[in-house]
Amino acid sequence: MTEQRTDYDSPWKEVIEAYFPQFLEFFFPLAYDAIDWTRPYEFLDNELQQLEPDAEIGKCLVDKVAKVWLLDGEEVWVLVHVEVQGRYDIEFAKRMYTYNYRLFDRHEKRVISLAVLADDRENWRPDRYGYELAGCRVSLEFPIAKLLDYEAQWETLEQTTNPFGMVVMAHLRTKATPQNPESRLQWKLNLVRRLYDRGYSREDVVQLFRFIDWIMVLPQELASSFKQVARSYEEASRMRYVTSIERLAKEEGIVETSRENAIEILETRFGYVPSSIVEAINGIDRVSVLKRLLKIAIVIGSLAEFQKVLDEMPSAE
Template sequence: MTENETRAEYDSPWKEAITFYFQPFLAFFFPHVHDAIDWTKNYEFLDKEFQQIVRQGETGRKTTDKLVKVWLKNGQETWLLIHIEVQSQRETQFAKRMYIYNCRIFDRYDRPVLSLAVLADEDPNWRPREYRYEILGGRTVLEFPTVKLLDYTPETLAESNNPFAIIVTAHRKTQTSRNDPNRRYREKLRIAKSLYQRGYDRRDIVELFRLIDWMMTLP
């Protein structure tokens, strides 16, 4: 299986999930960010604008990137841009790319940019959190909050009613059943049944099952 084929199982479902469940996404992975946002004001996805920003030199690269305009609840008319990336493969230039995108977004909008990374790969030791370089006494640093899907235990995921507990479970089971379609079928069925056991309403059950079915492809 090629890298692009592997990514194809994850990228589109993650993008859809973040779009559909943006507030639960931040609450699950980055609660401090979630709590700082004024959710009484509309947030705005800037997907088309983001694609224009990163288009140079990136043709054909499949990623799960989102750019969202949000307002803070600090008593001022303050908005910032959140750049989100879900990375399902280890990548040596990942931190550098996060820095480049952060700079391009800032250059485009002249607003604060917060870059967030969800590390969805299978290497427990790969945990990029910053990009930096120093030269002749000058220093440039970008630090970005990250979460690692491997850190979420099955018990933690089973106890949470956040939709992303389901998404993370489906993602992990897709990885571990890569070469075993029978196992993937069983895991997919088990996750689908759990949607009813967790008490989701019909709308969420339909949407989450669609995402699970999309991610956990069967031959």
């Protein structure tokens, strides 16, 4: 059984935006306690494109920049980096340092750099970058949250009312079941059932269901079973919280259209499209990935380059 492609970056971006204070409270309480949450915060994602305009196409990271106010009245910027694909990256600490000083240089605002690591290497915990030369020393130390550590805190994840308890459980069980779709189905149903048992608000149920459904990808036959059971949970709760079931049906049509659009663009630009590319595109079932491929198809220089993009896509995407 091959691993189901999972879009990690889009769900994480969405859930961080939806629950930014809870994100910091869960992973980085020192940063949370320093911020004045009575004042509005603002995401500044356009800054990321200016920090690294030539970023590698298809590289799956979650970077968020937010402008916040400290309790002492100072305006600072929070740079959040989530290594969502969970791969060892020797340049990770250097990139954290580079983003930090570029933000400071551009805006002369102090920057809080934070990192969430979702890799599978127990001992890989980069939390600083620096160098010393001829008596000159520069360095950056930054807090990290290692998702692997939460496996030993599973009971705490189950008990917390912070939405990121549910987010971390879904992420860990997705990473643990790449070739066991039956097990993933049972965990997915278990987590959805918890949404109803925890007494979340309607908005929280919808948002967290969306994350769980989005990240825990299932084969088509098991996805149908999931829909049926999830719908029975809704009926048992006597409230139609999870409008995402209807969204799933609608998304199936969007996926098919997105595949056709990407292939049609390639045919229009290059004529014959090899079956290897067609099969690869038809094997992708996440709208966000297909949208990115469509944009690439419009500007890519050749079919060989497009095939390279497909080959270099993380298998978990």
